[in-house]
Amino acid sequence: GAVVSQHPSRVICKSGTSVKIECRSLDFQATTMFWYRQFPKQSLMLMATSNEGSKATYEQGVEKDKFLINHASLTLSTLTVTSAHPEDSSFYICSAAQEPANYGYTFGSGTRLTVV
Amino acid sequence: AQSVTQLGSHVSVSEGALVLLRCNYSSSVPPYLFWYVQYPNQGLQLLLKYTTGATLVKGINGFEAEFKKSETSFHLTKPSAHMSDAAEYFCAVSDQGTYKYIFGTGTRLKVLA
Numbered sequence: 001g002a003v004v005s006q007h008p009s010r011v012i013c014k015s016g017t018s019v020k021i022e023c024r025s026l027d028f029q030a031t032t033m034f035w036y037r038q039f040p041k042q043s044l045m046l047m048a049t050s051n052e053g054s055k056a057t058y059e060q061g062v063e064k065d066k067f068l069i070n071h072a073s074l075t076l077s078t079l080t081v082t083s084a085h086p087e088d089s090s091f092y093i094c095s096a097a098q099e100p101a102n103y104g105y106t107f108g109s110g111t112r113l114t115v116v
Numbered sequence: 117a118q119s120v121t122q123l124g125s126h127v128s129v130s131e132g133a134l135v136l137l138r139c140n141y142s143s144s145v146p147p148y149l150f151w152y153v154q155y156p157n158q159g160l161q162l163l164l165k166y167t168t169g170a171t172l173v174k175g176i177n178g179f180e181a182e183f184k185k186s187e188t189s190f191h192l193t194k195p196s197a198h199m200s201d202a203a204e205y206f207c208a209v210s211d212q213g214t215y216k217y218i219f220g221t222g223t224r225l226k227v228l229a
Contacts, residue, residue, distance in 0.1 A: 041222075
């Protein structure tokens with residue numbers, strides 16, 4: 001079945017530094033990828049939708065300059081948290097779809113970001 | 117706007133007992149509905165989905181859900197709970213215009229020995 005690999009699974013960084021999270025579709029081409037943020041014991045909050053070859057669409061309230069999303073190929077999307085602060089600490093999850101209309105979304109295993 | 121309400125943030129059942137996790141939705145158009153399971157520090161795994169057709173949907177691991185339009189519900193059930201079912205469960209509705217998911221707040225299922 002479809003597999004989405006997300007890397008790293010855990011990362012600790014210092015305040016003020018940037019962190020890049022990768023989301024790869026391993027056995028299919030993903031025209032659309034979604035990035036979510038999940039706070040402890042809470043639901044998933046959609047941050048942005050990225051489509052291959054075009055700019056990401058950010059949800060209201062999400063700082064596009066802080067959370068840089070790049071979807072340069074049909075198998076890779078990256079989320080870069082720039083100038084990270086402790087309040088950016090969270091669990092970030094991506095999902096990918098080959099054909100969004102079929103709702104065959106596959107989720108990555110998530111990245112636990114801790115900013116110290 | 118679409119929304120999802122999951123009643124009960126925590127549900128405890130005994131091993132072998134019926135599992136019932138409740139989900140109600142709000143949608144002005146025919147919805148697509150989903151149930152996902154999340155184990156600690158992991159991503160989400162699709163249990164089942166309803167798009168069109170038969171309203172009783174069977175999924176993986178013995179779970180099933182029934183779409184009831186009149187009740188705007190999509191409750192998840194499993195006849196006999198297993199210890200390995202302990203996890204967080206999320207109900208979601210799709211936005212058919214943008215293909216985005218709208219997730220409920222989740223229900224943590226605890227299975228007692």
